[in-house]
Amino acid sequence: MKYVDEFRDPAVGRKLTDQIARLTEAYMKREKRTRPLKLMEVCGGHTHAIFKFGLDEVLPDAIELVHGPGCPVCVLPVGRVDDAIYIATQPNVIFTTFGDALRVPGSKLSLLQAKAQGADIRTVYSPVDALAIARENPERDVVFFGLGFETTVPSTALTVKQAKAEGVDNFFLFSNHITIVPTIKAILDSPDLQLDGFLGPGHVTMIIGMRPYQFICDTYQKPFVVSGFEPLDVLQSIVMVLHQLDERRCAVENQYRRLVRDDGNPVALEAVTDVFQLRPFFEWRGLGSIDHSGLELKEAYAAFDAEKKYAIPALSIADPKACQCGEVLKGKLKPWECKVFGTACTPETPIGSCMVSSEGACAAYYNHGRLTTLRRPTTGREATT
Amino acid sequence: MKDHEHPLFVRVEKWRRRAGRVRDDVVVAAHGGGGKAMRDLIDDLVVRELGEAVQVDEDQARFEVSKLAQDGDRLAFTTDGYVVSPILFPGGDIGRLAVNGTVNDLAVSGAKPHYLSCGLILEEGLPIAELRRVMKSMAEACAEAGVSIVTGDTKVVPRGAADKIFITTAGVGIIPAGIEVGAQRIRSDDVILINGYLGDHGAAILAARGELRLETDIPSDCAPLNGLVEALLAEVDVHAMRDVTRGGLAACLNELALSSEVGMVVEERALPVRREVAGFCEILGLDPVHLANEGKLVVAVPAAQAERALEVMRAHRYGEQAAIVARCRAEPPGVVTLNTGFGSERILDMLVGEQLPRIC
Numbered sequence: 001m002k003y004v005d006e007f008r009d010p011a012v013g014r015k016l017t018d019q020i021a022r023l024t025e026a027y028m029k030r031e032k033r034t035r036p037l038k039l040m041e042v043c044g045g046h047t048h049a050i051f052k053f054g055l056d057e058v059l060p061d062a063i064e065l066v067h068g069p070g071c072p073v074c075v076l077p078v079g080r081v082d083d084a085i086y087i088a089t090q091p092n093v094i095f096t097t098f099g100d101a102l103r104v105p106g107s108k109l110s111l112l113q114a115k116a117q118g119a120d121i122r123t124v125y126s127p128v129d130a131l132a133i134a135r136e137n138p139e140r141d142v143v144f145f146g147l148g149f150e151t152t153v154p155s156t157a158l159t160v161k162q163a164k165a166e167g168v169d170n171f172f173l174f175s176n177h178i179t180i181v182p183t184i185k186a187i188l189d190s191p192d193l194q195l196d197g198f199l200g201p202g203h204v205t206m207i208i209g210m211r212p213y214q215f216i217c218d219t220y221q222k223p224f225v226v227s228g229f230e231p232l233d234v235l236q237s238i239v240m241v242l243h244q245l246d247e248r249r250c251a252v253e254n255q256y257r258r259l260v261r262d263d264g265n266p267v268a269l270e271a272v273t274d275v276f277q278l279r280p281f282f283e284w285r286g287l288g289s290i291d292h293s294g295l296e297l298k299e300a301y302a303a304f305d306a307e308k309k310y311a312i313p314a315l316s317i318a319d320p321k322a323c324q325c326g327e328v329l330k331g332k333l334k335p336w337e338c339k340v341f342g343t344a345c346t347p348e349t350p351i352g353s354c355m356v357s358s359e360g361a362c363a364a365y366y367n368h369g370r371l372t373t374l375r376r377p378t379t380g381r382e383a384t385t
Numbered sequence: 386m387k388d389h390e391h392p393l394f395v396r397v398e399k400w401r402r403r404a405g406r407v408r409d410d411v412v413v414a415a416h417g418g419g420g421k422a423m424r425d426l427i428d429d430l431v432v433r434e435l436g437e438a439v440q441v442d443e444d445q446a447r448f449e450v451s452k453l454a455q456d457g458d459r460l461a462f463t464t465d466g467y468v469v470s471p472i473l474f475p476g477g478d479i480g481r482l483a484v485n486g487t488v489n490d491l492a493v494s495g496a497k498p499h500y501l502s503c504g505l506i507l508e509e510g511l512p513i514a515e516l517r518r519v520m521k522s523m524a525e526a527c528a529e530a531g532v533s534i535v536t537g538d539t540k541v542v543p544r545g546a547a548d549k550i551f552i553t554t555a556g557v558g559i560i561p562a563g564i565e566v567g568a569q570r571i572r573s574d575d576v577i578l579i580n581g582y583l584g585d586h587g588a589a590i591l592a593a594r595g596e597l598r599l600e601t602d603i604p605s606d607c608a609p610l611n612g613l614v615e616a617l618l619a620e621v622d623v624h625a626m627r628d629v630t631r632g633g634l635a636a637c638l639n640e641l642a643l644s645s646e647v648g649m650v651v652e653e654r655a656l657p658v659r660r661e662v663a664g665f666c667e668i669l670g671l672d673p674v675h676l677a678n679e680g681k682l683v684v685a686v687p688a689a690q691a692e693r694a695l696e697v698m699r700a701h702r703y704g705e706q707a708a709i710v711a712r713c714r715a716e717p718p719g720v721v722t723l724n725t726g727f728g729s730e731r732i733l734d735m736l737v738g739e740q741l742p743r744i745c
Contacts, residue, residue: 001663010654010726017728054729103738112738123596125669231727347737358670368731 007230008053016235017058023242024060036064039241040331041199042184044071044359045229051368053231063238066193066331067361069183069287070201072148072176073100074329074353074360077285078319080176081106083312087143087174088119090310094137096130097145099123100357105350107317127159127173134163134171143306146175151203153177153295154268157275160297160304174306177295178282180204181212186290188220193331197223197241199234202256207272209264210252217250228256275301283316285353286326325352328361335365342366404428412511417541427539430513434520435503438533446500446535453499456559461496463487464555472519472549474593476585476604479552480519482679484526484534485609486630487556492611493626493682495566495618496558498530503537504553509544519550530609532556561618568644570624576691577649577711579683580613580704582606582659583634584666584676592665599668603661608680613701621686621694629681635674636735637683638711638721646718651711651733654726674723675736685713 024037041047047067050056056065069075081104088095088111095111102112102123115121120140124130127144134142146156156177163171180201187193200213205226216224223244227237237255244250254260275298282294297305307314319325322340327333335341335354345351347363354360358367388394405425407416415422432439440446453460465486472479484501491498503523507516527534534554585606592601610628617623625645629637634656642649651674658666658673666673680703686694691709698704711721723733 001660001667004663004667008726010728013727051731052725053727054725054731055727057729057731058727129596367734 004230007228007232009232012232013058013235016232016239019239020063020235020242021060023239023246024062027242027246028062036062037196037245038064038066038194038331039197039199039238040066040068040187040195041227041234042068042070042180043199043201043203043229044074044357045203046199046227046234047071047361047364048359049229049231049234051364054368055231055234056369059238066195067328067335067364068198068331069187069284069329070149070180070204071354071357071359071361072152072178073104073357074325075178075183075284075287076101076104076147076176076353077283078105078107078317079283079313079315081110082108082317083314084145084174085109085111085114085119086312087306087310088114088121090141092139092141093120094133094140094142095119095121095145096124096133096142097121098125098147100359101145101147103350103356104353105356127156128162131159131163131168131171134168135166138170141170141172141309143172143174146173146177149178149180149201149204150207150272151201153272153276154207154265157271160275160301161271163304164301169303171304172306172309173297173304175276175294175296177276178284179278179293179295181208182290182293183284183287184213184216186287187330188216188222190330190332195222195331196245198225199237199241200224200226200252202226202228202233202260205254205256205260205264207265207268210254210260210262213252217252221250223250223253225253226256226260228259274298285319286323286329288326320351323352325354325362328352328354335362335369338362404433407513410513412507412509412513412516412541414509414541414543416507417539423539430516430520431503431505431537431539434517435524435527435534438535439537440535446502448500453559456497456499457561457564459496459560461491461494461558461560462555463490464553465490467552467554468548469590470548471593472515474605475589475602477607477679478519478522479550480522481526482605482607483552483554484523484530484532485607485679487554488526488530488532488609488611489628489680489682491556491558492609492614493566493628494558494560495564495614495623495626496560497615498532498556498558498611500535500557501527501532502553502555503534505537505539506547506551506553507539507541508547508549509541511549516550519552526609530611564618566618566623566626568625568627568641571641571645571647571685571713572624572687573647573713573715574688575624575647575685575713576688576709577638577683577685577713578691578694578698578707579629579634579657579710580610580681580698580701581706582657582662583629583681584662584673584678585659586679587633587676588662588665590677591669599665601661601665603659603665606678606680608703610680610682610703613698613703614682616697616701617684617694620697621684621690623684623686623694625685627683629678629683631677632735633673633675633677634683634710635672635721635733638733639735641683641685642721643719648714648717648719649711649721650714650730651721651723652726653723655708655710657706657708657710674733683710688712
């Protein structure tokens with residue numbers, strides 16, 4: 001397939017893994033370092049690619065990939081799922097959502113279970129589809145479950161603008177849109193996590209551009225390489241981080257040049273700033289409340305705000321006690337080090353959201369990575385106890 | 386003159402015996418009511434379309450056991466329900482699916498399929514024209530597979546109690562003496578083949594539903610496999626066979642691996658996937674190994690016969706894109722893994738629920 005196969009060429013992949021092995025060995029030797037290099041891949045899309053193509057297995061032992069918080073479904077807190085179900089079960093509502101949010105457990109139910117009990121919940125692939133449903137059903141109230149980082153925010157913003165321009169008065173947005181930069185900062189401020197570099201979010205950066213990450217180099221001195229999502233993208237980005245470490249420099253670099261411009265996408269950004277404003281704080285599953293990390297509709301678009309139309313419970317509900325998604329999202333724990341991984345918490349009966357989406361680190365490990373884990377019997381909890 | 390010889394009586398009686406005709410445009414409750422209207426529906430849409438093999442005079446089809454026994458020494462018996470939506474889709478419809486699905490369930494046991502039943506559950510309001518098209522399609526599928534529908538049942542339910550039409554088919558077939566096909570025969574050095582492209586049916590149905598608003602004309606692979614099976618069994622010592630349906634190749638191989646406690650390694654780059662389906666999956670975040678098929682089977686054969694099996698498959702119209710996709714091994718037992726081509730291997734498990742499109 002054009003534009004896909006060339007980024008999955010195993011022969012090029014082997015060249016890159018050889019290069020990674022050489023660079024890592026030289027660096028470790030020169031720095032007399034034994035502790036593995038910890039690189040965080042920020043996006044769920046990266047995590048998915050790493051496990052789908054088994055990249056973790058071809059990397060040297062001295063490189064440890066830490067799976068970051070960039071999976072929007074994984075960081076959706078229990079309380080917001082409950083709010084979504086509350087809205088979906090109101091009379092006359094058609095609730096529209098991206099497919100992978102359906103299985104995220106709330107405190108009592110998931111959207112999938114609410115649907116089975118009779119709520120009119122429909123999977124859409126884009127907010128534009130939700131708006132079309134609103135046009136086709138003028139007598140019903142159609143609510144779109146806005147989810148995702150800056151990648152999906154512009155399409156939601158443009159859809160709300162479109163609804164306003166057309167005067168569609170039965171379309172509402174339940175915004176759970178979030179921004180990545182405050183979260184990366186929260187992770188960098190976390191004392192017990194010593195990261196050596198980042199593979200930055202490709203699609204988010206396509207929107208926001210390279211500049212918002214500069215503080216990571218200036219303040220925290222960590223290499224940051226914006227990375228694409230094909231296996232060769234990920235491998236090349238690791239090479240670029242290693243080059244920075246080797247040359248003892250630190251910069252925001254762009255591996256994903258075929259999509260990402262330094263300034264991002266000004267048109268998309270304009271639509272976003274026109275429609276959305278930052279919330280003072282927003283709750284993340286596992287990570288707690290993070291300042292200025294959530295987006296809500298501006299006053300001019302208040303008529304489309306589902307949070308204003310419905311008296312949602314808006315309760316902050318603690319994550320299940322057994323669940324260690326927070327530690328996994330912060331990269332403190334490997335998925336299999338969680339107490340309930342693979343036993344009480346599986347993709348069939350997820351306790352935490354990291355087990356729900358195929359981009360979640362736990363689901364990725366469970367579905368694809370078990371073999372690797374089995375082959376490294378000395379890693380994980382066994383090693384620490 | 387006796388009453389029953391009266392010309393009027395004779396004429397009426399002649400008309401009473403005429404095959405019924407449906408005059409409505411849509412299915413109504415009376416078509417399932419057991420009276421004249423139901424008789425008309427069965428005459429007009431079932432018997433007329435499916436042919437005289439349907440035994441309507443009694444409530445059961447009857448066959449001579451000795452005649453069946455000429456083909457083999459064991460009876461294979463299966464049943465399956467079909468509820469696909471939409472009922473018409475590129476490459477087939479619910480009727481063709483209902484015949485081929487049951488034919489394939491029989492064929493993968495090594496049986497030669499003979500007779501099918503056909504239970505229809507019709508929703509009030511179903512256009513008669515659509516029902517006729519489905520019945521015609523069942524008749525064509527039967528003719529292609531060489532089976533007959535010999536008995537059936539028709540029910541009509543109120544609007545909303547079913548989605549247009551549900552079909553249940555049961556089937557019987559005869560397994561020839563000496564044919565032993567089953568997961569327990571898989572050996573740790575066997576080779577696994579599939580007869581063509583992965584995921585065509587799943588992609589066709591997802592696209593035809595129109596909810597994803599993607600325009601593509603990927604046809605379903607819905608097809609009868611008994612001919613291909615017969616050709617294979619004549620040439621190759623097939624250890625195990627399974628048709629690939631919901632859950633796709635991943636579910637199929639995991640089932641075989643778990644029942645045989647043999648491990649399997651799939652070569653990702655050897656998997657036959659239609660270009661359009663690969664693109665469809667990339668856009669939606671789906672994986673062809675989990676997408677449904679309706680005309681595919683996997684076979685486990687001894688390594689020494691793998692090339693011959695491949696030739697036989699490729700020579701058949703439903704096996705032109707056949708490929709060797711996996712090899713068995715002893716360890717780890719019951720686990721299916723996938724060789725990614727990057728020199729790495731990962732677990733290939735069956736899917737938990739439905740495949741849901743990823744966000745980004």
